[in-house]
Amino acid sequence: MSMFEQLANRDRVFEFLAPAASPVDVRHGPILYLEDVNVSFDGFKAINNLNLTIDDGELRCIIGPNGAGKTTMMDIITGKTRPDTGSVWFGSRHNLLTMNEPDIASLGIGRKFQKPTVFEALTVFENLELAMAADKRIFPTLTAIMKPEYRDRIDEVLDMIKLKTLRDKPAGILSHGQKQWLEIGMLLMQKPRLLLVDEPVAGMTEQEMERTAELLTSLAGKQSVVVVEHDMGFVRSIARQVTVLHQGSVLAEGTMDQVSNDPEVIKVYLGEEA
Amino acid sequence: MTSSQNWLFRPFQERSTQIFLGVLITALIVVTFLHLFMPQDSALHVSAYTVTLLGKYLCYALLAVAVDLVWGYLGILSLGHGAFFALGGYAMGMYLMRQIGDRGTYGDPILPDFMVFLNWQELPWYWLGFDMAWFAFIMVLLAPGLLALVFGFLAFRSRVTGVYLSIITQALTFALMLAFFRNEMGFGGNNGLTDFRDILGFNLRSDATRLGLFIATGIALALGYIICRAIVTSKLGRVSVACRDAEARTRFLGYRVERVQLFVFVISAMLAGVAGALYVPQVGIINPSEFSPLFSIEIVVWVALGGRATLYGAVIGAILVNYAKTVFTGVMPDAWLFALGALFVLVTVFLPKGIAGLLQKRKKAENDDDPATAQEATA
Numbered sequence: 251m252s253m254f255e256q257l258a259n260r261d262r263v264f265e266f267l268a269p270a271a272s273p274v275d276v277r278h279g280p281i282l283y284l285e286d287v288n289v290s291f292d293g294f295k296a297i298n299n300l301n302l303t304i305d306d307g308e309l310r311c312i313i314g315p316n317g318a319g320k321t322t323m324m325d326i327i328t329g330k331t332r333p334d335t336g337s338v339w340f341g342s343r344h345n346l347l348t349m350n351e352p353d354i355a356s357l358g359i360g361r362k363f364q365k366p367t368v369f370e371a372l373t374v375f376e377n378l379e380l381a382m383a384a385d386k387r388i389f390p391t392l393t394a395i396m397k398p399e400y401r402d403r404i405d406e407v408l409d410m411i412k413l414k415t416l417r418d419k420p421a422g423i424l425s426h427g428q429k430q431w432l433e434i435g436m437l438l439m440q441k442p443r444l445l446l447v448d449e450p451v452a453g454m455t456e457q458e459m460e461r462t463a464e465l466l467t468s469l470a471g472k473q474s475v476v477v478v479e480h481d482m483g484f485v486r487s488i489a490r491q492v493t494v495l496h497q498g499s500v501l502a503e504g505t506m507d508q509v510s511n512d513p514e515v516i517k518v519y520l521g522e523e524a
Numbered sequence: 525m526t527s528s529q530n531w532l533f534r535p536f537q538e539r540s541t542q543i544f545l546g547v548l549i550t551a552l553i554v555v556t557f558l559h560l561f562m563p564q565d566s567a568l569h570v571s572a573y574t575v576t577l578l579g580k581y582l583c584y585a586l587l588a589v590a591v592d593l594v595w596g597y598l599g600i601l602s603l604g605h606g607a608f609f610a611l612g613g614y615a616m617g618m619y620l621m622r623q624i625g626d627r628g629t630y631g632d633p634i635l636p637d638f639m640v641f642l643n644w645q646e647l648p649w650y651w652l653g654f655d656m657a658w659f660a661f662i663m664v665l666l667a668p669g670l671l672a673l674v675f676g677f678l679a680f681r682s683r684v685t686g687v688y689l690s691i692i693t694q695a696l697t698f699a700l701m702l703a704f705f706r707n708e709m710g711f712g713g714n715n716g717l718t719d720f721r722d723i724l725g726f727n728l729r730s731d732a733t734r735l736g737l738f739i740a741t742g743i744a745l746a747l748g749y750i751i752c753r754a755i756v757t758s759k760l761g762r763v764s765v766a767c768r769d770a771e772a773r774t775r776f777l778g779y780r781v782e783r784v785q786l787f788v789f790v791i792s793a794m795l796a797g798v799a800g801a802l803y804v805p806q807v808g809i810i811n812p813s814e815f816s817p818l819f820s821i822e823i824v825v826w827v828a829l830g831g832r833a834t835l836y837g838a839v840i841g842a843i844l845v846n847y848a849k850t851v852f853t854g855v856m857p858d859a860w861l862f863a864l865g866a867l868f869v870l871v872t873v874f875l876p877k878g879i880a881g882l883l884q885k886r887k888k889a890e891n892d893d894d895p896a897t898a899q900e901a902t903a
Binding site for chain 2: 352355356367368369370371372376379380381386387388391392393394395436
């Protein structure tokens with residue numbers, strides 16, 4: 251096709267017109283879209299015809315017994331694992347299956363792992379500073395200046411994660427729960443559109459759980475949040491929409507009440523606990 | 525810590541830098557004054573011998589600062605920094621050898637004595653250019669810097685860290701020592717380079733030159749300290765600490781850990797080279813024993829004694845240990861290594877953060893007594 255014909259074809263966006271870091275297109279509602287995804291490891295089907303849609307600004311909880319494919323699903327979204335078949339879209343413009351991990355991260359998908367890792371010798375403020383989206387090559391980092399707008403951004407996140415009073419304290423003195431919040435704060439510094447949060451309340455006290463619930467619900471609306479959690483009480487306290495995974499596919503979807511009354515769900519998951 | 529100032533000016537805002545530079549400059553002035561203006565027979569007179577001895581301590585202090593930069597802030601325990609020190613020293617030594625000219629024992633206008641002795645007919649290619657001071661001074665930075673660049677590139681790219689890296693650095697300096705012991709290398713074999721006459725036209729044996737070298741070393745230490753402080757107070761310094769404590773996590777945040785390590789390592793090697801270059805004209809000799817693994821380990825002991833990740837701790841440690849060494853080896857030479865070992869054990873057990881940790885503790889105690897700061901802490 252000649253250049254002229256390409257330009258005359260008006261129903262598509264051309265590569266050279268759409269830079270890789272173009273904004274996520276959420277005009278049609280969903281920010282994340284998984285269709286007919288299949289993954290198998292040595293014959294074991296970890297993900298089996300998975301279909302899942304997350305709307306922009308939504309807070310979604312994903313539950314399911316061990317081996318239901320929750321972590322594998324996260325791995326697919328972040329580009330760590332490639333599915334055998336299916337398609338994964340971020341908004342309606344970005345095909346995540348054609349991108350690598352750093353590109354997906356810079357597109358605005360942040361992931362929090364189960365075990366919090368913060369830099370213990372640095373202060374809470376400095377932890378957030380390092381996580382901030384910036385030019386991370388050697389010389390720009392060496393000559394980086396703390397501009398007022400960066401400071402404001404960090405303080406804003408400090409407010410959100412409720413660690414303002416501990417701003418200049420080393421992260422090493424934080425409690426387990428506070429470290430989890432700091433880790434979420436570090437994710438927020440990268441200005442993600444979609445947050446993937448893996449078991450945020452593991453090992454937390456009741457009180458810390460409550461504050462985590464508050465934090466995650468306050469994020470929804472601005473960011474889309476996907477929470478994978480085992481703790482049913484916690485899920486009940488934050489969930490508007492719950493998706494139950496079982497053997498690599500969606501077993502049920504709906505509000506917590508709908509889901510917990512679903513006989514299938516009770517059989518495979520809640521039944522085990524009851 | 526998170527100043528909005530230009531990164532080069534940032535160090536001067538730190539209280540520790542101000543105190544350090546103040547003490548260092550005062551010491552330089554006082555020693556100079558006591559050396560020049562006190563009568564020879566006065567108790568306060570500082571002899572040329574003492575001036576040179578102090579200059580040697582300052583060289584060691586700069587070397588210790590270089591080691592603290594990579595060990596304290598980046599978590600790379602280099603047991604081979606003596607290699608960079610010695611390379612800088614050899615570059616300077618080669619310049620000083622060429623300066624001897626035809627005043628050597630054999631009177632050859634170009635070839636150093638040891639080459640005439642070995643029946644060499646012409647100067648090896650790598651000795652060319654060392655008759656020019658500017659070339660030699662560039663090589664003082666370049667030789668250790670290049671070695672660190674190649675070595676670091678290979679090691680950090682393969683993600684060699686921790687004790688394995690320490691062992692490799694140890695092997696590096698040991699290999700270089702064996703190589704420099706060989707006469708065929710053209711660096712004077714186990715005798716090394718010595719019998720220097722003058723530097724930049726000044727007679728090395730005159731008291732004025734010795735004082736000049738001492739002051740130059742003091743200035744080099746101040747500059748080296750400021751460079752290191754500028755790095756550790758920059759965002760890059762905080763990234764270094766992040767690499768030290770959680771390397772994988774830092775990588776996950778988007779920083780190229782191996783490049784951070786390489787950058788800091790090369791800077792540190794160059795500083796060590798400068799220390800070596802200033803050391804050689806003051807002690808009057810450079811030989812392969814500077815490459816010995818034992819010396820490199822000793823440097824690490826200075827830093828550990830003084831306190832890691834403070835920079836000024838490294839200076840205190842280097843000066844104190846070497847002063848103790850001077851005293852001990854004079855009084856009872858056989859006991860020195862035992863004394864060093866005992867000192868190391870005692871400090872590790874009772875002062876895990878070294879002497880600098882003790883200073884910080886006292887300062888903190890003072891601050892806690894101050895109601896204003898105490899209130900701030902609880903607020």
